Amino acid sequence: MLHALIAILAFQLIGETLARALPLPLPGPVLGMVLMLAGLVASPRFAALVRPTAQGILSHLSLLFVPAGVGVVGHFATLGNQTAAIAVAVVASTVLAIAVGALTFAGVARLTGSRDD
């Protein structure tokens, strides 16, 4: 658990450092995820080491968004008289993007014979 935690934090630290040192449009944690993926591919032993801790952190991933969500409530006032327009734009574009993304995936999967088994 200790070593797994060190590994995860170290990958994030390297990711944060690279994100600031290089002109990349990605945030540190996403770079850290890519680096950690490379580490998992490179070593099955490493995968076995981090698995329980990584699964533990991910088991309540939704919880981690609660503090930011509470912050959002306080900012509703800043939306002002454009609130309705913004709400429609957010909800409609989210519904459309999920539908288009999923239908495109399924359609192209059928065309290219990509099955999940």
Next chain:
Amino acid sequence: MTDFADIWSYLSQGPLLWLTATLVAYAAGDACFRLAGRAPVVNPVLIAVALLALLLHLTATPYATYFEGAQFVHFLLGPATVALALPLFDSLPRLRRALWPVLAALVAGSLTAAVSALAIGAAFGVDATVLASLAPKSATAPVAIGIAERIGGSPTLTAVLVILTGITGAVVATPLLNLLRLRDWRARGFAVGLTSHGIGTARALQVHPTAGAFAALGMALNAIATALIAPFTLSLFQ
């Protein structure tokens, strides 16, 4: 004897009270979610946020004070993003077999998210700052905020829009995808992660492990795609 007001003023200054409150509120939200037979409308994040917002309002507690305690939970977002490499790793063999669907869905979904939000915003005549904040809202929060700053949006408003997009996606995804009769967990997960970043990915992980892995992939790839296409899509509406 110390009265209640003294105890309250002591506890409300430290991180313990609001850290505990955050976990309790989420546990309550999660219990409601289970009691409702895992109905997607009963979203645990939404319930926890509503409970805590109400509590902060009733006790006249500033958000900064709340965040002193909640920051320990908030901090874990970074390590959790890194940890998403694990479900991605577990799905690598099936990812290799889904290269073309992934690329096609990425382009189609990312463009749809940005263009439809901008088109609706422009149709309602929202101002330029709001428009620039709408463009990157499907990307994960730190990426979206960085993009919004570069194209003339407001970082605070972008953070609000990102969270709202995440919660909306987590709530609508299951009924919407059932309505479309899509049974491919890869397609379902990828679209939700692409559109609703980490909040959508968290939801997909609850539904199915394959959906969770493809959602993590969708989130990571759309962070890159949005950085590339947001300036272009915004220029169409200016």
